[in-house]
Structures are given as C-alpha cells and as structure tokens.
Amino acid sequence: MSYHGKILRINLATKEIKPENLSKDLAKKYIGGRGLGTKIFSDEVDPKIDAFSPENKLIFATGALTSTIAPTGGRYMVITKSPLTGTIASSNSGGFFGHKLKSTGYDVLIFENKAEKPCYLYIDDEKAELRDAAHLWGKDTHETTDILMGEIGEKTAKVACIGPGGENLSLISGIMNDKNRAAGRSGVGAVMGSKMLKAIIVSGKHKTLIDDKEAFNKAVKEKIKILKENGVTGEGLPTLGTKVLDNIINSSGLYPTRNFQKAQFEGIDEISGEALVEKGYLVKNVACYACPIACGRLVELPQGKIGEGPEYEPGWAFGALCEINDLNAISQANFMCNELGVDPISVGVTIATAMELYEKGYIKKEELEKGPELKFGNSEALLYYTKKLVYKEGIGEKMALGSYRLAESYGHPELSMTVKKMEIPAYDPRGVQGQGLAYATSNRGGCHVRAYLIAPEIVGAPEKLDPQEIKGKPEWVKIFQDLTAVIDSSGLCLFTSFALGAPDYADLLNKATGFNYSVDEMMQAGERIWNMERLFNLKSGFTTKDDTLPKRLLEEPIPAGPNKGHVHRLGELLPDYYKLRGWTEDGIPTDEKLKELGL
Amino acid sequence: MIIHIKLFATLRLKLGVAGLEIETDKPVTIMQLLELVSQKLDTDIIPELIENGEIMVGTILLINGKNIFHADKLETLITEECEVSVFPPSGGG
Ligand code: SF4
Numbered sequence: 001m002s003y004h005g006k007i008l009r010i011n012l013a014t015k016e017i018k019p020e021n022l023s024k025d026l027a028k029k030y031i032g033g034r035g036l037g038t039k040i041f042s043d044e045v046d047p048k049i050d051a052f053s054p055e056n057k058l059i060f061a062t063g064a065l066t067s068t069i070a071p072t073g074g075r076y077m078v079i080t081k082s083p084l085t086g087t088i089a090s091s092n093s094g095g096f097f098g099h100k101l102k103s104t105g106y107d108v109l110i111f112e113n114k115a116e117k118p119c120y121l122y123i124d125d126e127k128a129e130l131r132d133a134a135h136l137w138g139k140d141t142h143e144t145t146d147i148l149m150g151e152i153g154e155k156t157a158k159v160a161c162i163g164p165g166g167e168n169l170s171l172i173s174g175i176m177n178d179k180n181r182a183a184g185r186s187g188v189g190a191v192m193g194s195k196m197l198k199a200i201i202v203s204g205k206h207k208t209l210i211d212d213k214e215a216f217n218k219a220v221k222e223k224i225k226i227l228k229e230n231g232v233t234g235e236g237l238p239t240l241g242t243k244v245l246d247n248i249i250n251s252s253g254l255y256p257t258r259n260f261q262k263a264q265f266e267g268i269d270e271i272s273g274e275a276l277v278e279k280g281y282l283v284k285n286v287a288c289y290a291c292p293i294a295c296g297r298l299v300e301l302p303q304g305k306i307g308e309g310p311e312y313e314p315g316w317a318f319g320a321l322c323e324i325n326d327l328n329a330i331s332q333a334n335f336m337c338n339e340l341g342v343d344p345i346s347v348g349v350t351i352a353t354a355m356e357l358y359e360k361g362y363i364k365k366e367e368l369e370k371g372p373e374l375k376f377g378n379s380e381a382l383l384y385y386t387k388k389l390v391y392k393e394g395i396g397e398k399m400a401l402g403s404y405r406l407a408e409s410y411g412h413p414e415l416s417m418t419v420k421k422m423e424i425p426a427y428d429p430r431g432v433q434g435q436g437l438a439y440a441t442s443n444r445g446g447c448h449v450r451a452y453l454i455a456p457e458i459v460g461a462p463e464k465l466d467p468q469e470i471k472g473k474p475e476w477v478k479i480f481q482d483l484t485a486v487i488d489s490s491g492l493c494l495f496t497s498f499a500l501g502a503p504d505y506a507d508l509l510n511k512a513t514g515f516n517y518s519v520d521e522m523m524q525a526g527e528r529i530w531n532m533e534r535l536f537n538l539k540s541g542f543t544t545k546d547d548t549l550p551k552r553l554l555e556e557p558i559p560a561g562p563n564k565g566h567v568h569r570l571g572e573l574l575p576d577y578y579k580l581r582g583w584t585e586d587g588i589p590t591d592e593k594l595k596e597l598g599l
Numbered sequence: 600m601i602i603h604i605k606l607f608a609t610l611r612l613k614l615g616v617a618g619l620e621i622e623t624d625k626p627v628t629i630m631q632l633l634e635l636v637s638q639k640l641d642t643d644i645i646p647e648l649i650e651n652g653e654i655m656v657g658t659i660l661l662i663n664g665k666n667i668f669h670a671d672k673l674e675t676l677i678t679e680e681c682e683v684s685v686f687p688p689s690g691g692g
Binding site for chain 2: 230231253464
C-alpha cells in the first residue's frame, strides 16, 4: 500500500512523541487524508468540546497518493474542530509541504493538548523533536519560514506555520506552507495558535511504496495526457489561473457584488484575470508538487512588490464584494493575508459586511478611530482593516471573529453572508441552484470546494447543466460531495476533476495501494466520509436548521442582470437531498444507512 | 441591428482584441455570427470553441448573460441588438 503505515502522536504539554502503527484496514475503509484523519479525529475527540480547549486535537494527514508521481499528488489535509463554525474542519493545501511530510516516513501527525510556551516541531526522516519557538512568535509566515530554513540548513526541508493571525486566535486564520499556500479556511490557524505550535518543518527521503509500479507509471502517464489535452486543465487554468472566472461569473450574472446586494460588478474590466495579464502584473505561473496544470500566479506589482495570487476567490472578496476596482490594492491585501496568515476569502467578506453595517449606520464613524471610512469602493480600507483584524485593534477585535459574529454584535446577523458562520465564496446561489444547495449542506459551512457545482452548472464540465433548473440537482450535489471526499482523501487537487472522472481516480488508487476498489466501492468510501463528518456535526449540536442560506439569498431577488428576479430555492431542494442521502426529514442518517456504510 | 461581441480569456490574449461589433440587417444564428467574427478578425476562432459541430466542453457562449446551451445551442437565433460573450474552454476556481 502507498502508506508508510506510521502515525506520529505529539503531546504538546508533556512533550512526549510516540510513533504508532496505521492499520491497513482503516486506510482502505477511509482512503487517507481527509477520510482517515476525520476517522481518527472523531474516534478520539468529543464533538462537544470547545475548539480552543486542550482536548481539541490537530491532525495533519497525507493522502493515499500524496508524495507519488500521480498528477497533483502533493496535498495534505488539516483536521480539527473549527473555532469559527463549531463543525468538523478539514482544510486542504498544496505546494510541496505535503510531499515532504510524507517523505519523513509518517503518514499522519496528531497534535494533542497545549504547549505552555511557543514551540515548533522538526522531523527529519522519522526523528522528531519539539523545539522552542520564542524567537519566532510574532513573526509573519514568510519570516518564520526563512528563519527556520536557515536554522535547519537543509535546503529540501519544507515549512508549514501560522502567522500573527493564528497566534492572536483570529477565527478566520489559516496555516500557510511554502510561504504562499494555505490550509486557509475554517480557522485552523487559530487552533494551532491556541496550542502554541508556531510551525512544523519537515525533511526526509522516504519514498512512497507503490503496489504495482509499472502499471501505476503507465496510468499516471495516461492521466497527465488527459489533463494536458483538456481545454480547462491543459490551457485555461495554466494561462489565466483561477482568475479566468471573474468574467465568466460576472457575465453570467452571479458575481456577488456589494456584499451580495448585486450580482454584477461595473468595475470588472479593471480587476479581472485578463487585466492581471494585460496590466503586466503576471510574471509567470507556478505549480505545486507533481502538478502538470500549474494554476498558481507569481505576480509583481508596479511598486516592485512580488507575491502569489490573487486567486479568483480572494480577488473577488477584496474586489467586487467590497466594490473595489483597484487591482493593485486587491493584490496587496492578498499578499498581506498570506504573510499574516489569515483566510483572504473570510477577511474580504468580513470587510464587506463591515461596509454594509457602516452604510446602514450600525457601525458609527467614531468607532473607526480616524481610520479610513468603511465605504464600499474605498480601497484604502482593505490593507488598513486587514491589519486591524489580525492584531485585534479597535474595531478589528470584532472583525477578527469573522463576518457572522461581527454582524451579530450589531444586532444584524442577517447582513452576514455565511453558512454555519463561515463566509460564502464567490458565486451567488441565486444564480446557481446546485451550488447553493452544496453551500447549505457543506459539512464545514459556506464553502465551494466540498462540491464544486460551478463545473457542470456554469463551465459545462463534465456536461452542461442549466444553473436555474432544480430537477436532478440533489443527485449531482451528492455525487460531487462524495467524489470530492475521495479526491481529498487521495491527496490530489480538486482541479483534476475538470478532466478526470471517478474511474480515473479508482485506477490510480488501485495501482498505488493494491486495494482493488471497484468504482462503486470507492464512491461508497466517499459517502462514508461524508456521513462520518455529518455525524460529528450532529453530535456537536447542529440540526437541519443550520442547513440553510442567508435570508437575503432566499428572499431578496437578484435586482438586475441575467438572473434578475431569482432567489435560491433551497426549500424545494433540501427534502429531496436528505431522502437521496438516506437521511430522515431532520437530516439524520438512518440506521440502515449507517449500517450500509459500516459506520 | 448591432451585435456587441466580447472576447475573453485565452482568445482575448491571443488576438489582443477585447471586443468588436457586427452590424447585420437580418437575424443570424450564433454559428453564423462566429463566422462573421472570424472574417472580421481575419482569424478563424471556431476551432477554439467548437469541435465536430458541437460546443466544446468548457466553451461558454452567452447572449446577454444567458448560455445558448439552454436555448438552441449553435442554432440560437439573434434577432435584436444584444451582447454576446465568448469564452474558450477556460477554468474554474
Ligand atoms: S492545479 Fe493549481 S492548486 Fe492544484 S495542484 Fe496544480 S498548481 Fe496546485
């Protein structure tokens, strides 16, 4: 099997570090990454605990195909209880860290308890050591990475760390690896901060064993060919990155603008993916480990500052959602989020929420303490309030808790565009019914990468669905949710699914692990993972009432553009979705379903 | 009538053209429009969008923001002034 069969358990309070064996049966049943990590987590952690208590654990899990030559096989997953949502959190990241983590000889790291003083973990080929991190505390993610790389002196080592965002327990902080890649969402950085764990640095030379190497290499070649020949993964994503979506989504009339008050942005030509190229900001595209797609962007701003991004989502959150058409300011805000270790989607949405609270007179000018006005369109606000939020200064203290808690503190939670308190990304559900259902039922709250229905509903891959049609959408959402759980557990990037289908993933998994999944068995493993996450959330107190969207999206029609007059029709979709999942009317998995899935 | 055409993504970057207008006195299908655009630009853009007479996976053709896939596909008739957005297979986020 393509695992080393080893887990490392690190008790941050006692400093005890203990290797354990990973059972092959468990690996087969839960695949790896997100599935395996969530299984371990839900067996060991009471869903009712506070996310910042020492009882919460923080798991780093590599996938079955992580650190193989499978295309995009470099990803890892962070699993914990989210302080932002209270749900299970699993946050995924690319770059090279996941590959190096597995090269240490461990498949999974489990952090328990809390350290008394800042520390970091160093692993070099199975040798692991907790070290003092007093000198790193307060440093941003780029400085931290550079200092650690200098200290270790091993050029191939890779670093994952938190910035001041995570240290200061901002509920919208992430974990950064390779400087600019993020396990960004659900506030996983704050859990790491609460444990006083500043960083993990890994190096090693362990190779991932492949069950049938020759057949695997052949399958990998085939899949790379499919990815290269596909218009999306072979040309669109490499040339324009994710920001190619700005114009697609805006022209289609579902580009959330002015905190979802509108669905098209007049300033689009100044900030789109095309503009990033035409203005000469784009230096080159960059790739994660073993990735033939290379969707990442290396960008140089006119003042000489170099960084990565913005990707589509952050660019939108700081742009259209705040009605800002200054690409330079948007890019700088994105760089700042990477350096300070906060989630740019959630930060942008939170600033837009603050702008609407200000517009409506709920946030008073005096509260801004002479800072720039929180007006839609005011680009000065971006950097200023991102920083305030990270350092919890002035109104930043409330903003550090995310959009929902900010709006709630002024008595207007309805102005927060969140699901389960997590900020909704860049597609207005009123213009895309399946994606809206996917947001409402996502196990980690407002998120587009738990089921990316934009692929069929807007882009037309694998086939084109009418975005306003509701018939058949619950089926599509279920299949996408289950398949995404498989991809996340394999350690591959979701973007491969524009070109690859379920049989391709089963093929790669089987040749690497020797597990011989049929496509149905593999999809059932995805369904098992989905239901296991659901059970965790139900036990922690979530009910069907939480499977919803903000009132604005259910009741206020889109005012203009191609989707004028539409709302999201969740009430018609949700009962069918529950039925299809084998859940009761209250969204609880039935005993038969649990038995069928072996849960 | 005047049809306003907007080109995006790799098509726009390759041709260095963001938009153009086509004037016609009779209704045209999307397919005919793409031929007129190719003539005007002196570059055949059809192979970037269409394969064996079918809209390629990932190609997006919108009339006033509405995807022609859910109308009459390439036979969708344009009868009045409108905006047509043309995206070659591009991507997602
Ligand atoms: S497609 Fe983009 S995000 Fe995915 S692995 Fe490749 S470079 Fe990384």
